[in-house]
Amino acid sequence: MSVPISQMWTVATYILKQKLAGRKRYPLVLMLEPLFRCNLACAGCGKIQYPAHILKRNLSPEECFRAVDECGAPVVTIPGGEPLMHPQIREIVEGLVARKKYVYLCTNALLLEEKLDQFTPSKYLTFSVHLDGQREEHDFAVCREGGYDIAVRAIRAALKRGFRVTTNTTLFDGAxxxxVRAFFDEMMELGVEGMMLSPGYSYEKAPDQHHFLGRARTRRLFRAILSNRKRHWKFNLSPLFMEFLMGKRHYRCTPWGMPTYNIFGWQxxxxxxxxxxxDTFEELMAETEWSRYGTESGNPKCANCMVHSGYEASAVNDTFGSLRGLLATAKATFSRYRDPEAAEMLRERVVPAHARNPFVQIEVSSGSVAEGTRV
Ligand code: SF4
Structure with a gap:
């Protein structure tokens, strides 16, 4: 089991309370982006393409706390940008832990080892380290040679000090x-608590537009990866969301399940x-035309989307929506998904992305992101 019982209990009781209160739409995880600045410039990222004056801005701790209190979700993830570049990240994390929020600080870990002293191990704090696969795959994905080794060293240091550590991995076409399966073995050997996975979203602003996955290819890829599962792999994901990625379930997107707050407001x-x-969470919930989004809406921006932030909350809601959902989750938790056809897929020759495309390192300086793309 990859999540502590106390966290599962907090999330389960929160959802049951929402259901008893008759709330049709409720937030499960707040995505709190305190800055867009980053010390990497990954080719598949659409978050760091802002002009320098935007990249320099930070949410203050008070703004973060107000958003967290307004939203009320029991789990807060802190993506970005790179949150460890925020000058008051320690204060932000301390304030959230004091509010008993389960915090996932998402980091590329380039600064993690040197900043560990700023944090105290707690069941409420997890470092969610961005690793997009084994050494060559990760370094290629983040356009930074040596990034994998730095992250792995930081994970070891964090685990040694008693911190909770998970990984988060985004997969693109050609994975x-x-x-990926060998990467799972490596992470389990390293001792991380669980692994989070998501297909990449085709950001219009991302420098690399050629490697985003369509829905059919996403399902095929995840079926190959997640079938015939090894017993020791632990995932930090809803088992039903993983079935969704493998094409075994259909869900509608529930974007309100993981709302985003950043320097511009509620997105x-x-x-x-x-x-x-x-301007407020209430306004976001009341005034967003939710029917315009999700695959069924016909919105072309949603057509190929199967990402974690849109669909995991749908899966979790399904788990707690009926006895059938609970039983399906229990079954999925222990299933290894024996699938001879998927095993056959593993025999197909794949030329890794880093072998198909020459590696171009994108240099990033503090406060600004250099233009760059792969050739
Ligand atoms: S499907 Fe949902 S998560 Fe994906 S882009 Fe559309 S609204 Fe966002």
Missing amino acids: DPNS KPCYLLQDGYA
Whole structure:
């Protein structure tokens, strides 16, 4: 089991309370982006393409706390940008832990080892380290040679000090299922608590537009990776969301399940799209035209989306929506998904992305992101 019982209990009781109160739409995880600045410039990222004056801005701790209190979600993830570049990240994390929020600080870990002293181990704090696969795959994905080794060293140091550590991995077209499975083995050997996975979203602003996955290819890739599962792999994901990725379930997107707050306000409708901003969480929930989003809406921006931030809350809601959902989750938790066809897929030759595309390192200086793309 990859999540402590106390966290599961907090989330389960929160959801049951929402259901008993008859709330049709409720937030499960707040995505709190205190800055867009980053010390990497990944080719598949749509978050760091802002002009320098935007990249320099930070949310203050008070703004973060107000958003967290307004929203009320039991879990807060802190993506970015790179949160460890925020000058008051320690204060922000301390304030959230004091509020008994389960905090996932998402980091590329380049600064993690040197900043560990700023934090205190707690069941409420997890470092969610961005690793997009084995050494070559990760370094290629983040356009930074040596990034994998730095992150792994930081994970070891954090685990040694008693911190909770998970990984988060985004997969793009051309990912090699065998390499991803080998990566799972590496992470389990390292001792991380669990692994989070998501297909990449095709950000319009991302420098690399050629490697985003369509829905059919996403399902095929995840079926190959997650079938015939090894017993020791632990995931920090809803088991039903993983079935969704493997094409075994259909869900509608519930973007309100993981709302986003950043320097512009509450982002409509989700972490990925920017169709305006609301000043308050209440306004976001009341005034967003939710029917315009999700695959069924016909919105082309949602057509290929199967990302974690849109669909995991749908899966969790399904788990707690009925006895059938609970039983399906229990079954999925222990299933290894024996699938001879998926095993066959692992025999297909895949030329890894880093072998197909020459590696171009994108240099990033503090406060600004250099233009760059792969050739
Ligand atoms: S389908 Fe994806 S892009 Fe569309 S609203 Fe949901 S999470 Fe956002």
